[in-house]
Amino acid sequence: MPDLHGWITQQVDAAEAYALDHILNPANALRRCEADRRILNRHRLNPDVHYEPACLGCGTYGDMELSETENLNDCPELLDLAHAHGITPEILATLDQPVPPPRPPRPEPRVTDLNALVRLMSAKPTSSAPAALRGPNWRPGPA
Structure with missing residues (x-):
């Protein structure tokens, strides 16, 4: 089962397909689908937060x-949008938890100037x- 964002995306896709196939003048329904997609695009998993x-x-x-909404499934905008698409508490309970994006690899440490390091380590007191x-x-300090 997808997370809340994925579930709403499936509902919008189904509504758009239904509007194109079964409605004589689907302009209003397609505008609503476009508005829903804009909300979904704005309220998505934060790629810069790797811990939640x-x-x-x-x-x-x-x-x-710190994040206002620590879990994408708790986003008030997405919950309102899901309500408009007919989500029930039972469906909401079966949705998967979103997975944070993977942490990017750490950059390699810079190569230091070994001559400067040797001079620093061999300095006389x-x-x-x-x-x-x-x-x-x-x-002289205490010995």
Whole structure:
């Protein structure tokens, strides 16, 4: 069974096919199908959120841009649209949970300048510097 978005898409496809085959002047029905497709296009799985199946159309909130709707099946717009297409609580209970998009692969770390790393790791401590270069207020740390 598809998730809520997929179920509504199936209903819109069926309504469009019915309008084209059985209605003499299907312009109104086709406009409604187009409006439903626009809502479905806006309220879809957010491709940038990989930890939950969030709705892109519902937006985010707060400084951390958390998803307003954490599960696409709970999107109020899609639930209203599904109600218009005759969804029942029984059908809603059998729908699959949406799966978040896979996390993109992490980029490889940059190659560092090995010479700079060697110089940094082999730097001598300040105590090995001549006294004239250490400054007048220098004291050796606890040993």
